[in-house]
Amino acid sequence: MKKILLSLTLIAFFGLVMTSCGGDKKAKTTETKTTEVKKEEAPKADAKPAAIDVSKMTANLENGKKIYSKACIACHFTGVSGAPALKADKYKKEDWQKRADKGMATLLEHSITGFNNNLMPPKGTCMDCTNQDLFDAISYMYNEAKVTFK
Ligand code: HEC
Structure with a gap:
């Protein structure tokens, strides 16, 4: 009985590890995508910067x-x-x-x-x-x- 419990715990443990790994991968994929999008937008960022909002500045x-x-x-x-x-x-x-x-x-x-x-x-x-x-x-x-x- 103890053995079964132990193996069940182990299965559950590895299951968790696998799931979190999978989760990580997904997160990384999203990160890469965001970077790619940023790269595509890069030329726009080089354009003239938006005028500074002086109304929000205090002298x-x-x-x-x-x-x-x-x-x-x-x-x-x-x-x-x-x-x-x-x-x-x-x-x-x-x-x-x-x-x-x-x-x-x-x-x-x-x-x-x-x-x-x-x-x-x-x-x-x-x-x-x-x-x-x-x-x-x-x-x-x-x-x-x-x-x-x-
Ligand atoms: C080497 C000389 C010099 C220095 C140093 C200098 N200025 Fe000027 N500044 C000028 C001249 C000349 C003009 C007039 C340009 C024109 O209207 O033809 C001017 C004009 C300006 C104008 C008006 C710009 C416009 O659109 O009409 C501002 C604002 C200004 N200066 C701010 C500053 C500030 C702030 C500093 C210090 C951090 C500074 N200046 C230092 C020479 C200088």
Whole structure:
């Protein structure tokens, strides 16, 4: 009787092992399929990334001041190469306003990629800046320029 019970337990045990192996295989097959699908979609991922949703971003003006003082100040204080300037005798509200009218999403995108033959260089030369850092720096400059976005 004990032997029968033992063999039944063994059968049940191996049965379980087999089933789980089978399950694993199935899982792997699904994984491979997902990878294949991703590969097919790869060219799309290389296309222009979707515009950043700036409406979900909140500006940290203190961080913006740090980034501005480290990178953007070099051109945006005195207005090098036609950059909108903050320095009192170079500051023109309309220089800031006409750019603000493009919308924050565009300004952020131009800050990331560079703008006008890179007169405005990619990331404003702050290569370790995140999108949030650049957003903060733009917000800080606009706050100083006393121009708001629509
Ligand atoms: C090497 C000089 C230089 C530096 C450094 C620089 N900028 Fe600029 N930036 C420019 C110039 C020049 C323009 C004006 C381009 C134009 O309108 O022709 C500009 C324009 C911009 C604009 C407006 C873009 C548009 O679409 O009109 C934004 C926003 C901006 N800069 C953000 C930044 C930020 C943020 C930093 C720092 C992280 C920075 N810039 C650092 C030169 C610079």
